[in-house]
Amino acid sequence: MSIEQSIIEGCERLNLPLPAGAGAQMADYLNLLERWNRAYNLTAVRDPEAMVIRHLLDSLSILPWLQGPQVLDVGSGAGLPGIPLAIARPDCEFCLLDSNGKRTRFLIQAVAELPLTNISVVRSRVEDYQPVTLFNSVVSRAFATLAEMAADAGRLCAPNGRLLAMKGVFPDDELARLSPDYAVVGVYPLHVPHLEAERHLVHLAPAPVS
DSSP states (O other), X not given: OOHHHHXXXXXXXXXXXXXXXXXXXXXXXXXXXXXXXXXXXXXXXXXXXXXXIIIXXXXXXXXXXXXXXXXXXXXXXXXXXXXXXXXXXXXXXXXXXXSOHHHHHHHHHHHHXXXXXXXXXXXXXXXXXXXXXXXXXXXXXXXXXXXXXXXXXGGGEEXXXXXXXXXXXXXXHHHHTOOTTEEEEEEEEOOOTTOOSOOEEEEEEEOOOO
């Protein structure tokens, strides 16, 4: 099975319809990531088939909770989950935020090569970033604790927006340390095809002012 076929089959298992050409675009992204990985060590996952599962399908598993049209990927790294989500949702505008020059160079190259017209790349620390408009969804994958994400990135979320944090096992300790300024809307188990490990999505929202 080709990488593109693996992506399409995985998305069918996730019950996620993809736009025309999205499977090929995602395969091109993984090819580019694999090439850059040899020199820049952007991700610990090296095998393309494992990348499909642990990077692409894992990222896409949060798609049903994504609220647009403005989406921020905090600590985007190699573009995860932002690039797969942007390919799947061409109707939304994505900002990929990362403070590391090596990673942002890769992101700029990926956006140009694929090409992805609905992505902008910003090199900045999250606490220094001053966007023109706030975001409907602020997403993170292996970025920080929930308390740190809320403290650093919460101000970037629109009042009716969503903070979506991807986690492994159910994050009891992190939830217990969360600021009362944020409400836990839900913690959802994610079922990623062919992945044995536990995955959860934590959906936070700014708590209503009493």
